Amino acid sequence: MKTHRLSAAVLALGSAVALAGCGSDPASEVAADCEPAHQFETVEDGVLTVALTNTPPYSFEENGEAAGIDSDILATVAEQECLTVEYEAYTYATAVPAVETGRVDVAVGGFYRTGARGEVVTLSAPVYLDELTVMSADGVSTVDDLVGKQVGTVEGYLWVDALRELLGDGLRTYPDSLSLAQDLTAGRLDIGLDGYGAAAQSTDGTDLEIAVLETDPRVPATEEPSQTSLLLDPSNDGLATAVDEHIATMREDGSLVEILEANGLPASAAEVGDPRLI
Incomplete structure (x- = not known):
């Protein structure tokens, strides 16, 4: 299971956690010659601000590190987009309004694709199945x-x-x-x-x-396995386009299955089918 180092401040609710977007050292800065795959704005310039829910194996904090499926996916997105990442601790109940009001760019935690959520935030392309x-x-x-x-x-x-x-x-x-x-x-x-x-x-x-x-x-x-999504800032179409393209690439190159299996889900969980809401 991959993990991404957090500062000790994550142990307090709502505390920000820095994560490097380029390079293997979580404390490093983005390389000066890093070329982003897409152009879009974020809540904080050069930073992807993420609401992290404590829901293993989807996203969680472990021994001072951010871990889980969704955290691994966003690490790839950040690397490709030359962004550092700051994780902030949220509950399921508070993460959705944080995205809706633009306090964070993304919320993670195996969120199901529901019609109610789709009315207030942007749902990424389906990522994996859950039951x-x-x-x-x-x-x-x-x-x-x-x-x-x-x-x-x-x-x-x-x-x-x-x-x-x-x-x-x-x-x-x-x-x-x-x-x-x-x-x-x-x-x-x-x-x-x-x-x-x-x-x-x-x-x-x-x-x-x-x-x-x-x-x-x-x-x-x-009655049907649920598809999960990353929850995205509804005012940021550029971010949504970038995230969806990265998810598609990870599905095609097999890296999504590797992340799922490393976190205890079967490879079949990546076979999401057409997008749907519940």
Whole structure:
């Protein structure tokens, strides 16, 4: 799994984290002769400002470094565009308005392509697929298995409203995947629900089992794997064009699959199909 070094300030919510866009040394400056592949403006000149959610393996902070699939993708974008990168820590709930209002250029964290998000931010081209996954001690896999249990999930996922209607007080939401995993492994929850990649990461080294939640019309998110996107500043068409072209190139040259596999997702997750909203 690739990581990108952060300053110690990332340990505080909203703290900025510098990351070099060109060169292998995270502390280095962009090379003077670096030629960007595209021309576009950013919130801060020469810097790609990124809202980083703590949602392994999509994006997270680990030992003072930014890590995960989306972080690796943006490192490639920054290198090609001669930008340094500053990551700022956000929750799922706060990252979207940060992009919408132009406080950051991009938000990362395995965000699903939803119609509601597409109304307030620009969604990048689909990046990879993810599925609603159950974490439990006994491998439960149906919606009926959730009823009557203490269930946790991450706020901001598209399935939260349907589950809240179904489970009522039996559903507890968390600001990020790590908080969810901590309560689940501590026994404060019976079942955890997360994206497949996050669930696999959270249960690694534990006795918990994971299973994709079986299709059930009461939870529409079970009916088709969700496509993920990077969330982009809606006022910056040039940035969106550049990011989409880099994603396409990474898919074609195989580097996207390498990133997915290094972070625990199968190569098939790169086979997104035509863009769609849920």
